[in-house]
Amino acid sequence: MKLLVTGGAGYVGSACSARLVEAGHEVVVVDDLSTGHADAVPDGCRLVQADVADVASALLGEGFDGVLHFAAKSLVGESMQDPTKYWYGNVLTTLRLLDAMREHGTPRLVFSSTAAVYGEPDEVPIPESAPTHPTNTYGATKLAVDHMITSYAAAHDLAAVSLRYFNVAGAYGRFGERHATETHLIPIVLQVATGHRDQVQIYGDDWPTEDGTCIRDYIHVTDLADAHLLAVESATPGRHAIYNLGNGTGFSVRQVIEACREATGHEIPAQVAPRRAGDPAVLVASSDQARTELGWKPERPDIATIVRDAWTFTQSR
Numbered sequence: 676m677k678l679l680v681t682g683g684a685g686y687v688g689s690a691c692s693a694r695l696v697e698a699g700h701e702v703v704v705v706d707d708l709s710t711g712h713a714d715a716v717p718d719g720c721r722l723v724q725a726d727v728a729d730v731a732s733a734l735l736g737e738g739f740d741g742v743l744h745f746a747a748k749s750l751v752g753e754s755m756q757d758p759t760k761y762w763y764g765n766v767l768t769t770l771r772l773l774d775a776m777r778e779h780g781t782p783r784l785v786f787s788s789t790a791a792v793y794g795e796p797d798e799v800p801i802p803e804s805a806p807t808h809p810t811n812t813y814g815a816t817k818l819a820v821d822h823m824i825t826s827y828a829a830a831h832d833l834a835a836v837s838l839r840y841f842n843v844a845g846a847y848g849r850f851g852e853r854h855a856t857e858t859h860l861i862p863i864v865l866q867v868a869t870g871h872r873d874q875v876q877i878y879g880d881d882w883p884t885e886d887g888t889c890i891r892d893y894i895h896v897t898d899l900a901d902a903h904l905l906a907v908e909s910a911t912p913g914r915h916a917i918y919n920l921g922n923g924t925g926f927s928v929r930q931v932i933e934a935c936r937e938a939t940g941h942e943i944p945a946q947v948a949p950r951r952a953g954d955p956a957v958l959v960a961s962s963d964q965a966r967t968e969l970g971w972k973p974e975r976p977d978i979a980t981i982v983r984d985a986w987t988f989t990q991s992r
């Protein structure tokens with residue numbers, strides 16, 4: 676297939692582009708490089724450096740079999756302080772993209788949605804049927820896009836899949852996490868091991884969990900890339916399928932720090948700090964639907980493997 680990948684210079688977008696190329700698909704990346712890196716675009720992909728909203732129509736006019744839409748604003752804290760950036764960047768841009776797809780009859784879409792659409796969950800593991808009550812603007816914009824996609828699939832026969840990621844981590848070879856503003860736990864802990872930070876702060880140790888720290892479902896970016904490949908290949912016209920992607924197992928902040936100590940051999944000092952606003956205590960996915968319908972199975976569920984691959988990537992930089 677000839678596929679347009681928006682945000683293909685970012686962490687998840689570049690890893691997925693590499694996986695698509697490896698599977699024999701032709702990939703064109705569109706990315707404004709606001710947070711991505713030109714050198715992260717895999718070999719064999721054409722890079723168009725532009726804002727998706729500006730070029731979607733012209734590009735899709737070339738004729739594509741599908742779009743994988745990763746380009747987005749994705750910092751939770753920033754989304755609360757500057758909502759305009761998120762409603763424009765995530766919702767309006769995707770509306771322009773969907774309209775360009777309708778205009779040119781592009782048949783398939785795979786969208787990067789998020790566990791943040793669920794907010795504070797009533798039940799864990801979280802199934803796709805759980806109520807959606809996002810607690811931040813980032814999650815609200817992703818949920819709005821999911822609703823838009825449902826309408827377009829029904830009205831225009833679009834074959835669409837939204838993948839709701841839990842905590843993506845690890846690296847796929849040379850495709851790993853390198854954000855200018857790092858907020859995610861594993862890269863922050865590894866920055867202590869490389870000497871770029873003195874210690875890690877644990878955001879609260881009085882949560883209702885076994886060791887008192889928050890529990891998250893960490894999923895290896897390579898497993899995530901496999902799910903995108905299956906999603907684009909199996910999308911069905913007129914249907915908007917939604918799948919949670921996680922391992923179904925949670926690890927606490929303390930367990931993650933311990934895994935990083937083992938992987939790096941560094942003592943990694945940690946200090947308990949106040950809770951971070953908007954953090955739920957436990958987020959773990961039920962990915963049963965992705966397993967049954969997509970035939971997807973995470974091959975690297977172990978936190979030691981996830982951290983080891985992230986560490987190998989970090990050391991290579």
Ligand code: UDP
Pocket residue numbers: 842858859860861863875876877878879889890891928951954
């Ligand atoms: N966390 C932490 N210290 C940090 C960064 C994160 O204790 O410096 C915690 C955070 O409160 C959450 C977990 O680690 O419970 C994962 O946070 P991250 O930002 O990586 O992902 P999120 O779950 O917010 O998407």
